[in-house]
Amino acid sequence: GAGVSQSPSNKVTEKGKDVELRCDPISGHTALYWYRQSLGQGLEFLIYFQGNSAPDKSGLPSDRFSAERTGGSVSTLTIQRTQQEDSAVYLCASSLGTGGKLFFGSGTQLSVL
């Protein structure tokens, strides 16, 4: 597609449930990032994929968070046993290579009740 696509745009879940958030990067972009933006907070880095290299997972806040990128394209961010503090907007971005401009999706608003 023309831009980075994220789904769902909104997700409401109950505490303790697992959720999966999807990101379709711009075609041909080898770098993919996940960020989290909590209300009134800055963007928090979560994880970074570059081509076939091992992902940089240094920003994942706990072992309940994991992410995959299949076939070097679509990525899924999974949060297990969700907690209320996981409520935030989850943003995905991609770039052409490691040093290029980042293009962001519109995000997934996650609400954990």
Next chain:
Amino acid sequence: KQEVTQIPAALSVPEGENLVLNCSFTDSAIYNLQWFRQDPGKGLTSLLLIQSSQREQTSGRLNASLDKSSGRSTLYIAASQPGDSATYLCAVRDGGATNKLIFGTGTLLAVQP
């Protein structure tokens, strides 16, 4: 650890004024710096990307400068318009192996008609 600060946190100006947004970072070993705008409920839109070897970049009414040695960047907006109202974020890409972007907390700009 790289830290990015943006001042002011909020700014309100009348339409037509020129304005400057500030961004500072603690570690000058950066690969590049990007300015973004974020509209309410939306993702981020890249405005300008300055490589570490560059001093400034211009796009239309926007001009971004970079002084890497002092850890500062400015975003100059000429002849502001109500449509410029948004949150402006700067982000530095670390020069190390991680390649992640570290974001500031943003400046909320309101341009009054």
